[in-house]
Amino acid sequence: SQELEQSPQSLIVQEGKNLTINCTSSKTLYGLYWYKQKYGEGLIFLMMLQKGGEEKSHEKITAKLDEKKQQSSLHITASQPSHAGIYLCGADKADDAGNMLTFGGGTRLMVKP
Amino acid sequence: IAGITQAPTSQILAAGRRMTLRCTQDMRHNAMYWYRQDLGLGLRLIHYSNTAGTTGKGEVPDGYSVSRANTDDFPLTLASAVPSQTSVYFCASRTSDRRNTEAFFGQGTRLTVV
Incomplete structure (x- = not known):
């Protein structure tokens, strides 16, 4: 089972509406990555959060890493059809061989014009 | 153009056949x-x-093997493909496995095992 849980799994919003996607970890997060994937394409890096309480923005997308460092939220303001796609959160997981990069189950976003 | 390249883009494979998906990066990234x-x-x-x-x-x-003979290449091999291995496969790389290091992704290989 994955240690990163994303919610919701899918989301349909009307253009112009705000929305939030959550990523919850069963372990303390030392770094959290958000990626976006357009349907049928590769992943595009959005932002990385490193410290509890940190907040970053990219155009109309804002992501936060909570103080206890076990959850991150990604908020889109005034959604547009161009925001449609799959959003994935990723985190480093320690292993005997070093760190590996694992991901949550993804959130599929559709924006209705 | 620097980046990460996967091949093939898509493949239909008969069950039981062996297949290697290729991944090459020219960014001198250590982690793949x-x-x-x-x-x-x-x-x-x-x-x-x-x-x-x-x-x-x-x-x-399970059902997959990899090798890393050099920095640039990281092939993934399916020794004997099964239908449950039908999927889209992505290769990624980053500078190191240190925490808080962005990863770059290839465009994916769509594999169908029939």
């Missing part, structure tokens, strides 16, 4: 990863390599 994406949702880590000459098992390694 193979993921599978089913039903267009989350990524599951198959195998990874934190530096040339070393590999590690990810979340779903």
